Amino acid sequence: MEEVFKKYESEVRSYCRSFPKEFNYAKGSIMKDTDGKEYIDFFCGAGALNYGHNNDYIKSKIIDYLNKDGIVHSLDMYTTAKKEFIEYFENKLLEPKGYNYKIQFTGPTGTNSVEAALKLARKVKKRNNILALMGGFHGMSLGSLALTTDIGSRGGAGVPLYNVTHIPTPYMFPDVDMINYLEIILSDDHSGIDKPAAIIIETTQAEGGVYVLSNEYLKGLRNICDKYDILLIVDDIQVGCGRSGNYFSFERADIIPDIVCLSKSLGGYGLPFAVTLLKPELDIWTPGEHNGTFRGNQLAMVGAKAGLELVTNDNIQDRVANLSNKIQEKLKTFLLDYPEFELRGIGFIWGIDVKDEQLATNISRECFNQGLVIEKAGRNNSVIKLMPSLLIEEELLNKGIEILITVIKELNKYQVTRLKSQ
Numbered sequence: 001m002e003e004v005f006k007k008y009e010s011e012v013r014s015y016c017r018s019f020p021k022e023f024n025y026a027k028g029s030i031m032k033d034t035d036g037k038e039y040i041d042f043f044c045g046a047g048a049l050n051y052g053h054n055n056d057y058i059k060s061k062i063i064d065y066l067n068k069d070g071i072v073h074s075l076d077m078y079t080t081a082k083k084e085f086i087e088y089f090e091n092k093l094l095e096p097k098g099y100n101y102k103i104q105f106t107g108p109t110g111t112n113s114v115e116a117a118l119k120l121a122r123k124v125k126k127r128n129n130i131l132a133l134m135g136g137f138h139g140m141s142l143g144s145l146a147l148t149t150d151i152g153s154r155g156g157a158g159v160p161l162y163n164v165t166h167i168p169t170p171y172m173f174p175d176v177d178m179i180n181y182l183e184i185i186l187s188d189d190h191s192g193i194d195k196p197a198a199i200i201i202e203t204t205q206a207e208g209g210v211y212v213l214s215n216e217y218l219k220g221l222r223n224i225c226d227k228y229d230i231l232l233i234v235d236d237i238q239v240g241c242g243r244s245g246n247y248f249s250f251e252r253a254d255i256i257p258d259i260v261c262l263s264k265s266l267g268g269y270g271l272p273f274a275v276t277l278l279k280p281e282l283d284i285w286t287p288g289e290h291n292g293t294f295r296g297n298q299l300a301m302v303g304a305k306a307g308l309e310l311v312t313n314d315n316i317q318d319r320v321a322n323l324s325n326k327i328q329e330k331l332k333t334f335l336l337d338y339p340e341f342e343l344r345g346i347g348f349i350w351g352i353d354v355k356d357e358q359l360a361t362n363i364s365r366e367c368f369n370q371g372l373v374i375e376k377a378g379r380n381n382s383v384i385k386l387m388p389s390l391l392i393e394e395e396l397l398n399k400g401i402e403i404l405i406t407v408i409k410e411l412n413k414y415q416v417t418r419l420k421s422q
């Protein structure tokens with residue numbers, strides 16, 4: 001089965017190594033391989049499938065659009081699909097929340113949105129430096145990669161990654177007031193840190209191992225940015241679009257970023273789509289100054305509007321809050337027997353830090369054997385990351401968690417026995 005991939009596909013491939021089966025069907029939270037075996041999906045395309053696979057409502061809108069020969073590619077020309085997406089996004093999502101952003105359509109992946117945010121922040125503030133948090137992941141193209149901290153990703157750059165200063169994230173030094181730390185490095189004329197154009201954060205570091213930044217810290221960052229004339233960029237590519245409970249992950253802290261990066265589940269159906277939201281006064285771009293052939297992914301815009309309709313009409317937020325509590329309770333109770341592990345998360349993103357790379361790999365692998373797709377994240381890839389669809393049936397959610405619990409029990413028993421016999 002794997003021969004053709006091994007022979008012809010670059011060694012750079014990665015997720016297929018964790019989940020080495022050929023898939024040919026997916027619906028909701030179930031994927032099937034070519035042998036007909038079913039898997040519960042707790043991976044969700046790394047956050048690109050918040051509404052599950054092949055959601056009927058979104059699919060019907062896309063198929064209607066195709067059947068009518070709606071325009072599919074148009075760069076950034078005016079189209080009906082774009083108009084309808086913009087109107088819905090502004091009037092039904094942003095305005096009720098009191099947000100005033102212009103929308104920049106970037107190339108269709110997350111890293112394109114981050115690149116646009118960086119360019120704009122530097123252009124507006126006429127400064128090179130950007131502050132980013134240790135443990136953050138912001139993409140793989142060179143500007144974004146300079147922000148991203150994991151050594152494996154950075155290793156592929158081939159050139160120096162600069163114009164970024166990384167600062168510790170609060171969980172790294174729990175006894176230090178990290179807002180005070182920032183205040184000091186920004187005001188001290190001997191800190192050696194160039195005044196930044198922006199600070200970029202994920203409100204919950206996802207690839208970094210599911211670390212939820214506190215509301216207090218987020219508010220503190222907003223204040224610091226205001227005080228020192230620095231832009232606050234929230235990269236909501238993975239934990240936005242409802243993943244953390246609210247549509248935007250920063251709502252919980254009652255802060256308003258200057259720039260917001262969105263992608264992944266924004267497209268609704270798993271189609272590539274990204275935007276950068278900017279406060280209107282920042283919109284100093286000249287026409288075409290930042291562009292890209294695939295900014296106008298019309299099918300994704302149709303999917304995005306349908307996805308937004310689901311989120312804004314169907315009380316998904318209440319559902320996520322309710323089920324999130326249940327996930328937390330279940331895992332917390334289970335982990336009472338495993339005090340060495342740590343549970344972290346919010347909404348529909350949870351991480352079990354098993355503090356051991358090999359154990360995490362074994363857990364993910366064995367879960368897969370037992371029909372659960374679940375990935376690892378964080379330092380040494382030692383965090384098992386649960387990211388079910390926001391629309392997963394409760395029964396499937398429970399079944400997935402049961403598989404995970406059973407696997408951890410089994411592997412841990414084995415690990416303990418092995419250690420004793422050494």
Ligand SMILES: Cc1ncc(COP(=O)(O)O)c(C=O)c1O
Nearest residue numbers: 109110111137138139235237238
């Ligand atoms: C927070 C965050 N930012 C940016 C990206 C990059 O997105 P993409 O892989 O679509 O370029 C990711 C991808 O995982 C992400 O999680």
